[in-house]
Amino acid sequence: MSRAAIAQMFERFAQANPAPKTELAYATPFQLLVAVVLSAQATDKSVNLATRGLFAAAPTPEAMITLGEEGIAEHIKTIGLFRNKARNVAALSRLLLERHGGEVPDTRDALVALPGVGRKTANVVLNTIFRQPAMAVDTHIFRVANRTGLAAGKNVDEVEQRLLKRIxxxxxxxxxxxLILHGRYVCTARKPRCGDCLVRDLCNFRDKTDVPADAAFEG
Structure with a gap:
């Protein structure tokens, strides 16, 4: 995809959805961090259902530690890998208090040092909370970047670096x-909804479809 096409692509995204937001529900940086940790191999919808009760019971690191690993697990048992995730949430809450005064740090190195926090999770927090130009490449973004020709790469690290350079x-x-919303609702894995795609004419995907989307693209 040419530089001009990429610029046009994001201009259209911006016009259609001027203020895109994560679909994870949270009220504080700490809650977003926990939600993103829980979202690994789980949908945002399932995470939001689980965190509704979890954050009501434990909205802060202190409260999360008091709730304890078993209490956390009870709230999140409907999502995958819940026991391991409960262990990580309890441990990261403790480290936030010990190392950062209960505040979520604003550097990647400090974030990835927390249990359950990898580069992708750190990038989501840095971008969403601290408005840093970080790119968290999940399966949706990886697919969109490769399929459209926006930033082709063999792995998430390659795609991340190319997106940062090309956007x-x-x-x-x-x-x-x-990009994540586009991949989730329009440029889907099995049946891409090319008929409703804002950037169909800019995309390099050879096997475009004309199947209309079940629902319009939403932010």
Missing amino acids: PKDYLLDAHHW
Whole structure:
């Protein structure tokens, strides 16, 4: 995809959805961090259902430690790998208090040092909370980047670096959300809804479909 096409792509995304946001429910940086940790191999919808009760019972690191690993597990048992995730949430809450005064750190190195926090999770927090130009490449973004020709790569690290280089700076802060929403609702894995795609004419995907989307693209 040419530089001009990429600029046009994100201009259209911005016009259609000027203020894209994560679909994870949270009220504080700590809650977003926990939600993203829980979202590994789980849908945002399932995480939101689980965290509704979890955050009511334990909205802060202190309260999460008091709730304890078993208490956390009880709230999140409907999502995959819940026992391991409960262990990580309890441990990261403790380390946030010990190392950061209960605050979520604003550097990647400090974030990935927390239990259950990898580069992708750290990038989501850095971008969403601290508005840093970080790119969290999940399965949706990896697919969209490769399928469209936006930033082809063999692995998530390659795609991440190419996206950071190819996306115009004016759009970089919101690009993660636009791409994940596009991959989730339009450029889907099995049956891409090319008939409703905002950037169909810019995309290099050879096997385009004309199947209309079940629902319009939403932010």
